[in-house]
Amino acid sequence: METLIMVAQLLLGLSILVGVHEWGHMVAAKAFGMRVEKFSIGFPPKIWGKQFGETEYSIGAIPLGGFVKITGMIDESLDTKNMSAEPEPYEFRAKPAWQRLIVMMGGIIVNVITGIIIFIGLALANGEAYLPKEELNKHGIIAYDLGEQLGFQTGDKILSINGQDYERFSDLLSPDLLLGSDNYYTVLRDGKEVRVDMPNDFIDKFADKKNRVNVIAPRWPFSVESVAPGSNAEKGGLQAKDRITSINGQPIQYFDELSSSLDNLKGAVASFGVLRGGEEINLEIAVGEDGTIGFYQNRELDYVSRDFTFGEAVGEGTYNAFAVVWLNIKGFQKMIAGDVDVRKSLSGPIRIATFFGGTWDWNNFWRIVGLLSMVLAFMNFLPIPALDGGHVMFLTWEIVTGRKPSDKFLENAQKVGMVILLSLMAFVIINDTISILPF
Template sequence: MIQVAQILFILSVLVILHEFGHYLTARMFKMRVEKFYLFLDIGFSLIKKKIGETEWGIGWLPFGGYVKISGMIDESMDEDQMKQEPQPWEFRSKPAWQRLIVMLGGIIVNILLAWFIYTMMFSTVGQKYISMEKFQKNGLAFGEVGQSVGFKNGDKIVSIDGKLQPKYNWAIIDVLLSEEVIVDRNGKEVKLNLTDEQKGEILGSEGKNFIKPRIATILIDSLEPKSEAVKANFKKGDLIKSVNGKEFTYFDVFAEDLKGLKNDSIKVVVERNKQLVELNAKVNKEGKLGFYPTTQDKNDFLITNKLSFGEAVSAAVKESYQLLVYNVKQFKLILKPATGAYKQVKSPIGIARQLPDSWDWEFIWNFTALFSIGLAFMNLLPIPGLDGGHALFTIVEMVTGKKLSDKAAGYVQTGGMIFLLSLMVLTFGKDIYQLILDKLIN
C-alpha cells in the first residue's frame, strides 16, 4: 500500500503542476479554461466544484489529467464547440505564438519543478551519488550475461565513448547506450563494442545490475538449508582463507575454482573468532558449497557534496539538463528493436513496484524530479495527443502561414489518442500480467 501511495502522490504532484502550466499560460492570454482535472473523469468524477468559469475536479481513472481550454481540439474532442463561430476568449482565436506558449506551458513547469527540487535537495541534504571510482576500486564483477558479451571479472571501466563517468548510476546507463567501452584488464586497455543484440541480452536479464562491485573478502553471510556448507559445519561469519591450500582474495575467483571441483571433497580453512579452523566439505554437482557471501551496499560508495544555495542552483540546472539528454538517449535505445528495450517500458504499476516499501521523503523528491524530466521529454515528442504534437502543428503554421483545418486536426487528434491509449493498454497489461505471475510463483 505504501508503494501505491507513493506513486499516487508523485503522479498527483506532477500532473497538477504540469496542467497548471497550461492553465496559467492560458489565463495569461485571457483564454477561458472550462475544466482542470487531476486524473480522467470518463463517465463521472470523484470530486468536482465550479469556481468562476472553471470546473475543478478529480477523476476516477489515474491516467494523467487535463485542462479543457475553450476552442481547442484536445482529448475532450468537443466537436460541437468547434462548429460555432470563434470567440475572443477561445484558444483558436489567439495568435500562433500565444498558442505555442500554452502548449509548452506544462513542459516548462516540469523542467522548472525538477530544477527547484534539485536546488532544494542539493542545498539541504547535499548532492549525493555513488562514486564509480570507489565502486570499482577492487575491479568489477559481472554475471554470466555480462561475461558473455565481453566483460571479465576484475575489469575496471576507463572510459565510455571517450569519457569517464564519475557517477555509477549514469555510468551503467552510458554502457548500455555506448558505442565503445574501454576497460583496464590486468593493466592493459581493452576495447569493447557491444552490439544491439548484446545490449538486449543485458536488459532482458540483469538490467542495470549487470555490473557489481568485486567482493574482496569471502565472508559467509548466510547458509542454504541442508547444503554441503551446513553439513561441513560452516558458520555465518566464517572468513574463507583457502581451499586445498590455495588462498583466495576475491569471491569470483573462489567461485570459479569451485566449478572445476564438482562432486570433489575439499579441505577449507576458515577464520572463525580469530582462529583458523579446517573443515572437510564436498562440492555439489553445481560446483557450489551452498552459502551466500556478504556483499557491499551501494551506499558504502556514496559521496555527498554539501553545496551552498548558489552552487545548488547551478548544479540543479546541470542535473536537469543531463537527465533530459539521457531521456533522449534512452528513447533512441527503445527505437532499436534488436535491443528489446521497448519491453522494459513500464506503466505506473510497474514503476510503483520498484519503489521502496517505506516512506522516504528524500527518495520521493528525487524520484519526482527524475520523473518530472521524463514527463517533460515524453510530452515534447511530436505525437498527436501530446503537447509536442500540438506544438509541432503550431510551429508549422507559424512558418508556412497555413493552419490545419479543424476537421483534419480532429482526425489527427483522434489517431494520436488511439495510439497513446493502445500503448497504455499494452504497458499496463504487461505489468499486470507480470504482477499476477510473480504472485503465483511466490
C-alpha cells in the first residue's frame, strides 16, 4: 500500500509540473499567433485525446514528461517533413526571434511562478518553528555515528559556524552549508573551545537517506507524557508527569542517557528513581527485549514558533523557492569539483517517489512539488539541445549575431540532445534501482 501511495503522489506531482510547464509554452505560442498542434501530458502511446480547435489535448501512457507540438518548430518529435517549404505566418519559424525566445522560456517561467506560489502558500499555512541557538546550547547536542565521525561528541555546545554566529539548530546542517567548502564549527567541550572541520565531501555521506538522522540532534531533558496501557511501565507503576532521575543508581537527565541505559538492560528488571510531585520514589520496572519500557516522552525544549503575514509569506516563500535554484547551482559546482559522487546526487523517478513517502501528507506533497518545480525550471534552462535551454541558447545567438542557425543544424543538435537526455534518463533509472536494492 505504501508503494502505491508513493507512486500515486509521484504521478500526480509530475502531472501537475509537466502540465503547467507545457501550458506555459502553449499559452506563449498562441499569444503570438503560432499554431499549436498537440498538447500532451505524458509520452506516447496515447491513452486519451480530444481535439479543441486547432489543438489536440492528450494524455500519454508514459508519465515521465510531456510535450507541446508547435507548427514549424524542430522539437523532440524530429518532424521535419514540411521544413523545406516556405514558412506559413502561423509557424514557429516564421516569427521573430524574440517571440520564439519567449515561447521557449514560457515553460521555465511558469515553473518558477508555480514554485514560488507553492512556497508562499506553505509559509502562509505553516508559519515556522525552530529551536534557537540559546535553547540548543542549554543542553548541547547528541552526536550519532556520522556526527562522531565528523568529530562531534554528545554534550558539545556549538558556538559558531565558520567563525560566524548562527540563529537556529537547522543552520548547523543547512543545504547551503553542506554544499559549501572548507566549513568548520567551533564547539564548547568541557569548558574549552574546540574546532570541528567538515570535509568537503561530507555531503556524499549525508546524501544517503538513512544518514540524515544519523549526524547530530538537540539533546533534551524529558518527563513522562503518558504510559502505554498494559506496558511494563504501567505494570511497574510509572505515571504521567513522572520524571525519571536514575536507573540502578546511575543519574539520568537526558533521554539519550535513558535510551543508552535501557539498551544495556534488555530483558532485565531495573530500579528506577522517579520524581513525582516533588517526592523521590523507587520503582521496579522490567525492560523489554527491544530496550523499552512503554511510555511516551515529553521533550522539554522551548521552540520558537510564529505565523507569517501575507507580505512576510511572500518574502519567505520567494526566498525559499530561489534558494532551491542556488543550491542546484552549488551542487553542480560540487560535482564538477569532484567533491560529490554523481551517483548519489542525481535522482530519477524511483528515488523521487521515495521523497514523497508512503503516507499521504499534503504538506509534504506540496513541499516536494514546489521543490521539483524549481528544479525542473533550473534543469530545463541548462544549455543542452532538446531542452528549453538549448533552444534559448540558439535563439540568443540568433538575436545577438543576426544569423539564424540552419534547420539542418538544429535538427542534428536536437538528435544529439535526445541521445544525451535518453542516456541520462537510463543512468538515473538504473542508479535508482541499484540504490533501493537490499544489498
